[in-house]
Amino acid sequence: MARWQPHAPERLLVAALELFEERGYENTTVVEITERAGLTKSTFFRYFPDKREVLFGGGAMTGLLVEGIDTAPAGAGPLEVVAHALDAIGREVFTADRRAFGARRSAVIAANPELREREALKELGLVAAMTDALKRRGSPDLTARVAAELGALAWKIAHERWRDAAGEDDFAELARRALTEVRAAGASCQRQAGSAGA
Amino acid sequence: MARWQPHAPERLLVAALELFEERGYENTTVVEITERAGLTKSTFFRYFPDKREVLFGGGAMTGLLVEGIDTAPAGAGPLEVVAHALDAIGREVFTADRRAFGARRSAVIAANPELREREALKELGLVAAMTDALKRRGSPDLTARVAAELGALAWKIAHERWRDAAGEDDFAELARRALTEVRAAGASCQRQAGSAGA
DSSP states (O other): OOOOOTTHHHHHHHHHHHHHHHHOSTTOOHHHHHHHHTOOHHHHHHHOSSTGGGGTGGGHHHHHHHHHHHTSOTTBOHHHHHHHHHHHHHHHTSOGGGHHHHHHHHHHHHTOHHHHHHHHHHHHHHHHHHHHHHHHTTOOHHHHHHHHHHHHHHHHHHHHHHHHOOSOOOHHHHHHHHHHHHHHHHHHHTOOBSOTTO | OOOOOTTHHHHHHHHHHHHHHHHOSTTOOHHHHHHHHTOOHHHHHHHOSSTGGGGTGGGHHHHHHHHHHHTSOTTBOHHHHHHHHHHHHHHHTSOGGGHHHHHHHHHHHHTOHHHHHHHHHHHHHHHHHHHHHHHHTTOOHHHHHHHHHHHHHHHHHHHHHHHHOOSOOOHHHHHHHHHHHHHHHHHHHTOOBSOTTO
């Protein structure tokens, strides 16, 4: 019944993205996705609770981020720990061979309000997971929360640049650069007055 | 045809919240909401594009925040400007007489994935609107983005405390305190190393 299918989530993702591009998210059914992928409906629902989720990997990203935080060097500051987690994402998920695919995926999401909503909720979930992982390392509650928010912002900036870039920069490098910029922007936010234009 | 109905959005919100509490969001129709409010379906859709939106005020919050940013004193730093916007929200939206209602509304949203998704997307929209308003005042792009994210975080913390509090603190005061805490947490994130536990 639950026969193992090699690379089933990836095959379903590729099939779904093609169909969403061809006929729109609304006009595509789960059955059509599974037929295109050469898999069954029950395989689909073994991995994803609904049609939207196929674009969001069913939580794999959260696991990688948390593992990246857990395995960061002892004594690293909160933003260094976050950088370590973003490195892991660059190594495992946003690899050079997935860049064009990432751009197509982002375009499909941007075009559909339901997908944008799911993405927004996913983002909140990632921030919450990073916050919890930072707290387990000993960061105070709010420090962890701020570091996670700044990390998520660096992630978004890096991802925008990564998927749009014609260049050779890999995601981890873009994420480090974005985090440095976010850190500097955070420092300039700290100024109390007279700095709105600085 | 488009007869003006006094306080229509508020009446629809109250009716919707009651019904969502009584029978669940999924089991409530727009027609039932309008009947409970003594209004017509066309009045509902004049204010809100869909059933979910009735809980989110159709953009009024964004307008208030942006106005609060636009009217902050010249020369104020980005986070001071954000504090000014949160003051406006406390004055106009999260007033003492709406506290119990706010807690009920949050409970209904927390119980429903569709509503949580809409709330997550709203939050991204608010951050984007604050970012744009800060940029119009002259803040550099990323400084504006970070200040808006930190402002949204202070907002969330203040709102959690406001709706759960038995005390007398008003939202603006809670928001100022949360922003001070977020600012301090941001400063402690800036440390490069050896500070994960500090």
